[in-house]
Amino acid sequence: MAILEVENLSVSFKRYTRGFKQVKSNVISSLSVEVEEGEIMAIVGASGSGKSLLAQAILGILPRNAIVSGGIKYGGEVLTPPRQRALCGREIALVPQSVNSLDPLMRVGEQVRTSVKSGNAAAAQKEVFERYHLDANVEKMYPFQLSGGMARRVLISTAMVSGARVIIADEPTPGLDERSVAEALKHLREFADSRCAVLLITHDIESALKIADRIAVFYAGTTVEISPVENFRGNGEELWHPFSKALWRALPQNGFVPIPGSQPHPDDLPSGCLFAPRCGMASAECGEALPDMRKLRNGSVRCIHAT
Amino acid sequence: MEKSRKLAIFLLLKVLRMATLLAAICFISFLLVKNSPIDPVQAYIGADMVNVGPEQREQIAEYWGLDEPIMLQFSHWAGALLSGDMGTSMVYREPVADIISVRFRHSIALMLAAWILSGIIGFALGAVAAMKKGTLADRIIQWYCYTLASTPTFWMGLLVLMVFSVWLGWFPIGLGVPAGVLTEDITFSERIQHLILPAVTLSIVGVGNVALHTRQKLIDVLGSEYVLFARARGEQGFVLFWRHGLRNIMVPALMLQFASFSELFGGAVLAEQVFSYPGLGQATVEAGIKGDVPLLLGLVLFSAVFVFAGNLIGDILHRLIDPRLREERL
DSSP, X not given: OEEEEEEEEEEEEEEEETTTEEEEEEEEEEEEEEEETTOEEEEEOOTTSSHXXXXXXXXXXXXXXXXXXXXXXXXXXXXXXHHHHHHBTTXXXXXXXXXXXXXXTSOHHHHHHTTOOSSOHHHHHHHHHHHTTOOGGGGGOOXXXXXXXXXXHHHHXXXXXXXXXXXXXXXXXXXXXXXXXXXXXXXXXXXHXXXXXXXXXXXXXXXXXXHOSEEEEEETTEEEEEEEGXXXXXXXXXXXXXXXXXXXXXXXXXXXXXXXXXXXXGGGOOSSOTTGGGOTTOOGGGGTXXXXXXXXXXXXXXXXXXX | OHHHHHHHHHHHHHHHHHHHHHHHHHHHHHHHHHTSSOOHHHHHHGGGGGGOOHHHHHHHHHHHTTTSXXXXXXXXXXXXXXXXXXXXXXXXOSBHHHHHHHHHHHHHHHHHHHHHHHHHHHHHHHHHHHHTTTSHHHHHHHHHHHHHHTSOHHHHHHHHIIIIIIISOOSOSSSSXXXXXXXXXXXXXXXXXXXXXXHHHHHHHHHHHHHHHHHHHHHHHHTSHHHHHHXXXXXXXXXXXXXXXXXXXXXXXXXXXXXXXXXXXXXXHHHHHHHTOOSHHHHHHHHHHTTOHHHHHHHHHHHHHHHXXXXXXXXXXXXHHOHHHHSOOO
């Protein structure tokens, strides 16, 4: 059963440009993704594809001028703003992207302890620090005294001690050495295996491949394909969406083939399929409407030509 | 060990800086007074000037060394100053150091009261406005602060005086103590009564600045990544403010508060004048108007030390409170 479901989510921002002209920019459009119990769902895509905003939308911490439509369900029930306030930090925890997410004037031990929602906070913090190879004296330190890698491990600790069932990890590994990356990923895997779930937001496809069960490919604020991790192999023959294939082939070990053009800006989205202007398979039909996500064998895809 | 050595160096540098600052202020203010239209002989003799002939006048000038080169005059004055002699006030006929110490005792009560009141009220208003940004409460507080920030102190003083002393009669109209009462008969509560209105005036005017600065700083903090992450962990409202907001605006607020000594002194000059409150500010105005050069120079130096002390305390507190300066990088 899906613990967390996002259905047709759209996020847009109202801005004023030149005087009083109002511009609405769609940062996320009709996005659907869900994560099952015991599963790691990886979300990969270029920066600016709306990955971090998805996390903020789920947790209900989007900026005030954001307009959200569509549905988010947690445990089968709609995640309304009051439920979001009650659940985030308790049932759904975030591992943020930036090491600046630690309060610069609070000792890191205390920051981890305040994330503990039930039980003995001090014991939980000591245990998680031990698990992440953080010395006992680290709890008395301030963020500026930590190395980037230590700060990341502290951030992961805050999520681990919270007792949440879903962790949204937003780029949890940059700045870590190889061993620590492997370890952090292992912990996320263990976390998911204990009947919880992880939404892993990353642009590091290789790491995602190592631990994820399914991978959702993001492009310009929406999902273009959700496929089981097994499909990401060889020359990308088993991937369906042209963008997924292109992304796969752009990896150094898969030929390093770039595709021309760049992701459209949220203010200036093409009508119809968002990838059509850069797509080799595009036809007149592609420009008519944004294709719906449709099921295809063991995954789903947003392309009318995929078979 | 390393830490205390660092602090010693820091303090030594500050003392050195203060010494150079004072030397420069001495020199510049001496030159300014020297080139002002005040004639020292006339200022000294005052109304008796009609009885003094031109020859006598020249003799006095010669006796005082007024015909000597300006640098020599300066070195005489600076030498006396270094040995602790600030001269004698021409208006009060008392040593300048004595006048300043008596006046300062009156003023410090006034300034301290205003400083604490405006600090606390301004901080609270600014914090509320930032936490409720965009709401009616925020708009009212902002409107109030902008109004106050653009209100002249003397005008506010007159207004307060009219309302509370003249119309309502709750407070005495002016002075530091009741008129016509022997010094030993004045009670503490009478002194407080005379202090309240000028202190309130000074703090009302100070609140605006403090509140607007606090609001802006807290809005910056609330937009930071660590507050976003705290929200993601379910913190909101007062808990969020207490854990992350307060902590992060406390240091800049304290720094600002101690850096505001100069505005406080400037405000006190005006407020004391309106309330005829016998403090340093009033003495400054008197000395300026009546051409009391020794007192004026003494006050200039004293206020420089006062403002410098405020900044120094702020700096030291910053080093003690902020862990980024307090604790060594590992």
